[in-house]
Amino acid sequence: MDWLERAAKLRQWTRSGTRAPHKPLLFLYALGRYQLDSDGELGYSAVEEDLKRLLTEYGPSNRSTPAYPFHHLVSDGVWEVRTRHGAGSPGTGVRELRETGAAGRLVPELRAALRREPSLLGRMAQVLLDLNFPPSLHGELCEAVGLELEPARTERLSPARRQRDRRMRELVLTAYEYRCAFCGYDGRIGAVPVGLEAAHVRWWAFDGPDEVDNGLCLCSLHHKLFDKGVLGIGDDHRVLVSQRFVGGSPVARDQVISLAGRPLIGPQAGASPIAPAHRYWHADQVFQGAPRPAAAV
Incomplete structure (x- = not known):
């Protein structure tokens, strides 16, 4: 399974260049938390304020609730959500996520791939950064989500779609x-x-x-x-x-x-x-x- 390709092709709402960094921000945050606790879950109520701050600081003015990516990232095959009632997200409502004790984390297959190949985390993070944010914000965004990338991983590692003009x-x-x-x-x-x-x-x-x-x-x-x-x-x-x-x-x-x-x-x-x-x-x-x-x- 090509996890880099999945990171590059997150399903995002797009129209005429409109920014929708909700899923990439949650994904970066989840990778940062994985570095701290590879098996831990992210309870929605516990991380809601963190996600709200990230959306406010790094998203466009037409922001949405952090419940949106918490629910919808499941459809990209990299994230899972469970509630006290079992597997599956209760929806995009903030109230439902809070009241059901919803918690999310990277899917088991991705966690296993990251354990087998630790460098994959840095490469995935760089893909998300390259495809959604300008280089001037990469360093501070990593700090904001708690990601520590190895120096070798600061190179541009995203799948080549367009070539930069060095001139x-x-x-x-x-x-x-x-x-x-x-x-x-x-x-x-x-x-x-x-x-x-x-x-x-x-x-x-x-x-x-x-x-x-x-x-x-x-x-x-x-x-x-x-x-x-x-x-x-x-x-x-x-x-x-x-x-x-x-x-x-x-x-x-x-x-x-x-x-x-x-x-x-x-x-x-x-x-x-x-x-x-x-x-x-x-x-x-x-x-x-x-x-x-x-x-x-």
């Missing part, structure tokens, strides 16, 4: 003249830029192309905040800052809140600006809540 970074950084499009940071050590990255506006995992019109040159801080939905891009190519972001320090105000309403820096003349379709996808699927009003000059 993307250089093309995007050149288009933006090696400056962060949000804050203007342009640090170098000698001739080598440091702390500058090529960010995908529409995530590569969701069919975002490796092209300049889907890229931004961002410093490491603003890349992370862009992928977390704290920052976005408005129709007028000005920076959006989420009202959900809270920061009282001078650094938070200067580096984040003060960006609200600023025009993007770049791209240079002749380079493709961000395509509207990619901006709309990020605004709908990643940006958190409503934008703050433009910062006072």
Whole structure:
């Protein structure tokens, strides 16, 4: 049985690039808990708050209850649910899952495969990360679900569907003249830029192309905040800052809140600006809540 393929082909509700990371998040959480206790069950009532937090932090704005993946992941052949009445999930209702003492865990066949081949866990986790989240979030997401991946498993191990264009970074950084499009940071050590990255506006995992019109040159801080939905891009190519972001320090105000309403820096003349379709996808699927009003000059 190809467990990597099962991880890659979780049945998720999709439409026009809509994100539905509910099952991948539960699966990653279950793998993390397996590392702690390979035979333990996850009682729904005990893990509901953890799952709710993961959906809030790493899911799109149109979130659903954690009961949804707890029930529906069963259909993918990697997860089982039992209640005090026996095998089988009582449904997607939070009340039913709580009142029946529902508990889930990885199916016996998968647990046996993980015992035979311990490296399988890291490979499955990387598949789930690669196909559902941008690389900038992988490390913190592993921490959030309690996963410890071996260094060798940080390589991209997902089944090859599309090949990444290795020129993307250089093309995007050149288009933006090696400056962060949000804050203007342009640090170098000698001739080598440091702390500058090529960010995908529409995530590569969701069919975002490796092209300049889907890229931004961002410093490491603003890349992370862009992928977390704290920052976005408005129709007028000005920076959006989420009202959900809270920061009282001078650094938070200067580096984040003060960006609200600023025009993007770049791209240079002749380079493709961000395509509207990619901006709309990020605004709908990643940006958190409503934008703050433009910062006072």
